Amino acid sequence: MNRRELLVSGSSLLAWLATSGLASAANAEVVAGKMEEDIRLPPLLDGRTGPIRLEAKAGATVFAGGAPSSTMGFNQSYLGPTVLLRRGTIPPVRVENGVDVPITLHWHGLTVPSSADGGPGTEIAPGAGRDVELPIRQPAATHWYHTHVHGRTAPDVYAGLAGAVILQDDDEAGIELPRTYGVDDFVLILQDKRFDGSGRAVYEPGIMDIMHGFRGDAVLVNGQLRPIAKAPRGLVRLRLINAATSSPFDLSLESGRPLVLIGVDQGLLDAPIEVDRVLLAPGERIELLVDLGQGEERLMAASQSSSMGMMGGNAGSAVLLTLAPDDGREAAVTSIPQRLPTSSAVAIAATGTRRRFVLDEGMGPMNMVRGLVGGSPVMTINSKRYEIDRIDFSTPVGAKEHWTIAANQMAHPFHVHGAKFQVLKNGGREPRPEERGWKDTVLVNGEAELAVSIDAETSEGLPFVFHCHILEHEDAGMMGQFTTQV
Ligand SMILES: [Cu+2]
Incomplete structure (x- = not known):
């Protein structure tokens, strides 16, 4: 960057700060003035006994009493239904694209074959659809689904192409926990x-x-x-x-x-x-x-x-x-259970391959200049920007690997498809309570050490991705791919 570019970037930065501050002041009134209202939960879509049909739709949604916003959702104008799943079933899923941009439907947290995972390689064009089967082989948990098209995940998830998943199983059902949707x-x-x-x-x-x-x-x-x-x-x-x-x-x-x-x-x-x-x-x-x-x-x-x-x-x-x-209803559960059914208590031995991934948002002058001239910044993992045709590594299903994730310059939430992990260390400290147990996403501060269990198979030539879950970073290329063999 030469002296003139530095001057340009400095003044634009000041301009950005000024407009950003003004915008926040004006919007504070909109945000503060809204009356509180009863919560509305997404409708349930029962995938335990029947097929799951999700159609991306465009709509208009009023947030906080403001003017209608252009939004997208599945089967509705913003967000989508809460999909109920049960361990041991293989529900058929039909996804239809009724919006004018390509979509995918990624099941975030489900370890399913890559053909069903909904990663960037499974784009559904406007007007088209895709059928998959979703083998549910994992314990009860809360997951979610969202679109995952490379380069446009951030705007389309922001617009509402996302929804919740409640996965149930017999172990969870055997514990006294609140589980009446919308009641407790x-x-x-x-x-x-x-x-x-x-x-x-x-x-x-x-x-x-x-x-x-x-x-x-x-x-x-x-x-x-x-x-x-x-x-x-x-x-x-x-x-x-x-x-x-x-x-x-x-x-x-x-x-x-x-x-x-x-x-x-x-x-x-x-x-x-x-x-x-x-x-x-x-x-x-x-x-x-x-x-x-x-x-x-x-x-x-x-x-x-x-x-x-x-x-x-x-x-x-x-x-x-x-x-x-609400004193009109009797509580189903009043005491906190002492034990919970889990598969997360035992630490796994990560004796397989050691890998190191450096997440870099390139907070240097080149990305600033790219941004200021209307280009998009370049972000990388191990100095490589995501390319849909590049496979970064291949590994067997069932492998237990030791991964080091290094977050350059700022904290990045790291997420991997087709696998789960335990956090061994994060930023040199022991995992916080919310970092214990089996996870698929972790906010990496400095360096994190993970014991990774590779759980699902890649099929139909479709790899799994691993990426930063700051969606702007993912869209800018902070993502890689791997394949697995059974
Ligand atoms: Cu990031």
């Missing part, structure tokens, strides 16, 4: 949105948003701002899914009482853990129990900007959800 068991899909002056959700990330992560003006729950969930005066189960393009959310109760963590990405922990706060990075899921025995609780969320980018927008803690006791 709530799916909470979190997305932060940036609003224009009329309250329309907009997604026009600038170069700094792409580099450091896009931050919204407010965090929505299932598309609602600060909804109220009424529930019996007992234990309430919250299934949280971070479907934001790049914001990690730091969650806590306003009362200061502990949250009870019972599950992470790939299923239940071996026992509940009480935590004051829990960090949920993009792509991650957690299951929490909140006790309404003492009355109303408010779940708070702070959008973490300090660890994820030096110029993040809204960093304060705000009410995400109010949990209000």
Whole structure:
């Protein structure tokens, strides 16, 4: 970069900061003025006994009382139904594309063959459809699905092409846990949105948003701002899914009482853990129990900007959800179970191949210049930008490998398809409670050591991908591919 380019980038940076600050001030009124309303859960789509049909649709959605926003969803105008799955079944899935951009349907968290996984190699053109079978061979957990077309995952997930999955099994059913959907068991899909002056959700990330992560003006729950969930005066189960393009959310109760963590990405922990706060990075899921025995609780969320980018927008803690006791209903569960059924208690021996992946967003002058002249930044893993025809490695199904993930310059949520892992170390420390158990996504701070279990087979020439779950980074190329052999 020469002296003139430096001057240009410096002044544009100032301009970006100025407009960003002004926009936030104008939108604060839109965000603050909205009345609270009862929570609306996505409808259930029962894939335990019947076929699953999901059609991507375009629509208009009013967020927080503002002007209608252009959105997309599955079977509805924004987000999609909550798909119920059961271990031991193989439901047929039909995905149809009724929008004017290509889509895929990736089952985030399911370890299914690559032909069913819905990665970038399984694009469905506008007007077309795709049929797959979904073999469910893993324990009960909260997962999700979303579009995964390379180069446009961020805008299309932001627009709403995502939904929740509740996977059930006999082990989970044998434990006394809240599980009545919408009564004491709530799916909470979190997305932060940036609003224009009329309250329309907009997604026009600038170069700094792409580099450091896009931050919204407010965090929505299932598309609602600060909804109220009424529930019996007992234990309430919250299934949280971070479907934001790049914001990690730091969650806590306003009362200061502990949250009870019972599950992470790939299923239940071996026992509940009480935590004051829990960090949920993009792509991650957690299951929490909140006790309404003492009355109303408010779940708070702070959008973490300090660890994820030096110029993040809204960093304060705000009410995400109010949990209000409904004395008209009797609580199904009032005491926290001592033990949970789990497969996550035993640490695996990662005796297979050691691999190292360096995630780099190229926070240097070249990407700044690319952004400022309207180009897209180049982001890499091991210095290579994603290419759909390049396979980075191949490994046997069943392998237990030791992976080191290095996050260059900032924290990156690392996610792998067709595999699960245990976090051995992250940033030189022991895993936090929400990093225990089997996971598929982890916010890597510095370097993380993972014991990885390769679980699913690649088929039809389709590889699995591994990538940063900051969707802007993924779209810019921070993604690689591997194949497996049975
Ligand atoms: Cu990243």
